[in-house]
């Protein structure tokens with residue numbers, strides 16, 4: 001990992017090491033309309049929509065690239081008959097993911113891999129029928145290279161579904177960008193960037209939809225739930241960390257409501 005990726009990983013580790021604590025569980029259960037264990041801007045209804053897009057069957061193998069604590073991945077596997085793998089660069093995410101997979105009795109259907117030290121994905125060519133990647137691409141230093149890696153592990157005709165919450169659609173100040181880059185390593189791209197990157201990597205775009213509303217609902221839900229548990233959260237993490245996160249959530253509600261940044265879901269095909 002580069003030093004910027006290590007910094008990113010430390011930022012996520014601070015969240016993931018507390019992901020299953022009783023206090024954070026309580027906040028999550030009040031913040032999310034439906035808590036499926038996501039650490040992203042994905043609402044459960046959207047994931048159900050993606051399941052329709054993918055129409056998975058028993059013979060399919062799914063890779064979740066940047067699975068985090070595996071909330072969306074375990075939901076997808078529970079609601080289909082597929083086998084799956086999840087990869088992430090964050091050890092704390094994978095510890096939480098493994099706990100979740102075991103608790104849900106999915107150990108024989110989901111394998112988890114730490115890819116922090118890998119230049120390549122640890123899978124054979126054409127091993128997966130589907131790849132999903134929820135709110136990860138903004139962190140990838142070389143999107144073209146990452147898409148090429150995902151193309152390699154997909155079977156011909158396989159499908160890639162990913163979301164990108166950092167599409168620039170208006171004027172962003174230095175403060176907007178600084179606060180939005182909460183975890184460090186972040187990339188903000190113009191409309192059309194992902195379409196070109198997909199085409200260069202050999203994918204055909206099947207579908208693209210704007211999905212910013214869930215993000216706004218999650219940020220606002222988290223902000224309000226955290227205010228209700230302010231005393232406990234400040235006691236556990238300190239005043240500065242509490243206020244920093246609140247400012248981040250408030251700023252996101254503002255910039256996505258004003259549509260300065262957009263979040264899109266893309267479905268593409270390896271032709």
Ligand SMILES: C[S@@+](CC[C@H](N)C(=O)[O-])C[C@H]1O[C@@H](n2cnc3c(N)ncnc32)[C@H](O)[C@@H]1O
Nearest residue numbers: 038039040066067068088089090134135136139
């Ligand atoms: C916003 S979280 C999303 C987690 C999960 N997809 C979800 O929906 O709950 C982004 C995740 O991407 C992971 N990540 C960032 N760069 C990565 C990379 N190069 N390879 C794999 N995972 C990466 C982070 O560690 C983090 O867990």
